[in-house]
Amino acid sequence: MTKIGLVGLGKMGISHFSIANADPRAEIIICDASGYMLDTIKKYTGCTAYKSFDTMLEKEDLAAVIIATPSRLHAPMVRAALEKGLHVFCEKPFCLDPAESAALAKLAADKGLITQVGYHYRYVGAFQEMKRIIDSGAIGTVTHILAEAYGPVILKPKGKTWRTDRAEGGGCLYDYAAHPINLLNWYFGEPDRADGTILAPIFSADTDDEVYSTLTWNDGTSAHVSVNWSDESYRKMSTKISITGTKGRINADRQECQTYLRETNDTLPEYEQGWNVRYTTDLTQEVAFYLRGEEYSAQMYDFISAVVGDGGNPVNDFASATQTDRTMAMMITDHQSAPTTKRAAPLVAKKKRSWLGR
Amino acid sequence: MDKLLFGDNQFFGINHMSEEKARAQSMRFQNIENVISVLDAAYDEGVKTFMCTTHDRIALVCDHVRANPDKYPDFKFFPCMPYAHKYANAVTDHGMMGALTHFMPDDGLLKTALRGSVSLATKDIEGIIKILVDVEMKMFQGVQTPVIFLQNVIVDLLLGMGMKDAFKIFHDHVLENYDAEPGFITMNMPMLFETLDGLGIENPIICSNINKIGFRTCGGFDRYKEILENEKLRAIAMSVYASGAIAPREAIEWLSQVPNIESMVFGASSRTNIRSTRELVGEYFA
Incomplete structure (x- = not known):
């Protein structure tokens, strides 16, 4: 069995642990600086556990690591793993400083290591279908995209966790908006400009709860980003992309991909003129183990397959996640250059701390 | 168990096909009277078991x-716990440990609270699981709950992690303290069955996707069929229509041929649909 280290036993880390551990090809070694979850899981599963990431890297003969720590800690841990020659799965957002993202993407590429970042929407059938239709050219030249995400995360002023602090990589931009932005990058590459960016708190003291921006590409394509994680009318996170082209439009969300074609197109023989609806339930391949949506399992098993040399083609490599980090950094810069309004999220200086201190 | 169990997805804006339909359902069912009127229609049609999450609105x-005990002498609840979003949101609010303590009772039940704090300190999940079950079951005091389920998100999380003891703790607590049968909902039926078998839990009640096209039968449709044919379990089929991909008659005819099916859970928002499902089940499972 291939040994894979997993660091960070928070909400995403535990989910990744369950999914990865269910894969018979992998043995998962766990690591977390705070002892409670670590000791409990160790006690009831018998898996090997470390409090120190460095010690785990040193003592275990790992093939890969899964990094699910608070975002601020991603960069140093990814670097340490890559320098040891390990393949890396990193939770999103990749790095808070896009220069670091680019450097780590280069380091991984130079060493020929397999990388994946947890942008699971690229594994959702409806969004994959959207990519296939865009690439076919059936909707003509894309003029505009509306990229949205809404959900009920922060609904009142509350105590602090790292998720409510932008310096730690928390907030609506890094947590929510990163997903639709990543899909824009997948479909259209990196935008050239960000304008009119609003990063505003609603209930949070130290970070943004709503994100709006106009992104433009030099070829004339434009996109509006509209994201709010303080919207209780949504039961859970809902991400939607709507694309307008000269020959049609596509709307996609987690459930379905609706396409309107003004005329039929030879590259998509199964699509007729007018509306065509494809459901994620039909578009999705079964996964060997299911926890919370096929996409979470698929992104992990794609990574593990590549690591063990059993196929696998991780679509969210470090280079692609770097595009998203750069787009978000561009939005922050644009926001900072705008006149400060009353609800503008405070700019929080990065704290200098060791990545083991929480 | 009745052959037909009435599910609750439609009442909470859960629709695997369309967010628009889900929102329309949320609007219709935000008034609890509309939920109760559909449940009344089901009850009148002889569908008297309501398999529901422990969502706050179920308390209503x-x-x-x-x-109204005279009106519902045979009304049974099959609670499915926990309502996962409640806990996921609490983790965002309070962190992992904060969320756990957040759900510990604070109503003066000193003994329970003590068991909780001791459990937390000793990393003993037995006490924690028992308290969480007790907290979730509070709303069902005085109504019939002959089967109590652990929801798939938590079952499959524990299953993947390999925290098998949790299943046994839940199983024994439900049997001993609620005079009820424990049940498990999963998206990974073969793996769960083998795990429960290994724990010595015999003839378990397992609710999983069982449908003609093998939609979301993780671990392999063939393994599902093998276990249903060769092993001893009380299977409850969900997603029988595979999110609308199979016509009701075809779906139910196929299901009636599968061995070990105790029940089928389905959702509906109208008396017409409830009746036609009941009639199909009556026809094929006769």
Whole structure:
């Protein structure tokens, strides 16, 4: 069995642990600086556990690591793993400083290591279908995209966790908006400009709860980003992309991909003129183990397959996640250059701390 | 168990096909009277078991059934716990440990609270699981709950992690303290069955996707069929229509040929649909 280290036993880390551990090809070694979850899981599963990431890297003969720590800690841990020659799965957002993202993407590429970042929407059938239709050219030249995400995360002023602090990589931009932005990058590459960016708190003291921006590409394509994680009318996170082209439009969300074609197109023989609806339930391949949506399992098993040399083609490599980090950094810069309004999220200086201190 | 169990997805804006439909359902069912009127239609049609999450709004249904014992002598709840979003949101608010303590009772039940704090300190999940079950079951006091389920998100999380003891703890606690049968919902039926078998839990009640096209039968449709044919379990089929991909008659005819199916859970928002499902089940499972 291939040994894979997993660091960070928070909400995403535990989910990744369950999914990865269910894969018979992998043995998962766990690591977390705070002892409670670590000791409990160790006690009831018998898996090997470390409090120190460095010690785990040193003592275990790992093939890969899964990094699910608070975002601020991603960069140093990814670097340490890559320098040891390990393949890396990193939770999103990749790095808070896009220069670091680019450097780590280069380091991984130079060493020929397999990388994946947890942008699971690229594994959702409806969004994959959207990519296939865009690439076919059936909707003509894309003029505009509306990229949205809404959900009920922060609904009142509350105590602090790292998720409510932008310096730690928390907030609506890094947590929510990163997903639709990543899909824009997948479909259209990196935008050239960000304008009119609003990063505003609603209930949070130290970070943004709503994100709006106009992104433009030099070829004339434009996109509006509209994201709010303080919207209780949504039961859970809902991400939607709507694309307008000269020959049609596509709307996609987690459930379905609706396409309107003004005329039929030879590259998509199964699509007729007018509306065509494809459901994620039909578009999705079964996964060997299911926890919370096929996409979470698929992104992990794609990574593990590549690591063990059993196929696998991780679509969210470090280079692609770097595009998203750069787009978000561009939005922050644009926001900072705008006149400060009353609800503008405070700019929080990065704290200098060791990545083991929480 | 009745052959037909009435599910609750439609009442909470859960629709695997369309967010628009889900929102329309949320609007219709935000008034609890509309939920109760559909449950009444089901009850009149002879579908008397309501398999429901422990969502806060279910407490209103419990209140209604408790208040009208003459109207609902045979109304049974199959609670499915926990309502996962409640906990996921609490983790975002309070962190992992904060969320756990957040759900510990603070109503003066000193003994329970003590068991909780001791459990937390000793990393003993037995005490924690028992308390969480007790907290979730509070709303069902005084109504019939002959089967109590652990929801798939938590079952599959524990299953993947390999925290098998949790299943046994839940199983024994439900049997001993609620005079009820424990049940498990999963998206990974073969793996769960083998795990429960290994724990010595015999003839378990397992609710999983069982449908003609093998939609979301993780671990392999063939393995599902093998276990249903060769092993001893009380299977409850969900997603029988595979999110609308199979016509009801075809779906139910196929299901009636599968061995070991105790029940089928389905959702509907109208008396017409409830009746036609009941008639199909009556026809094929006769």
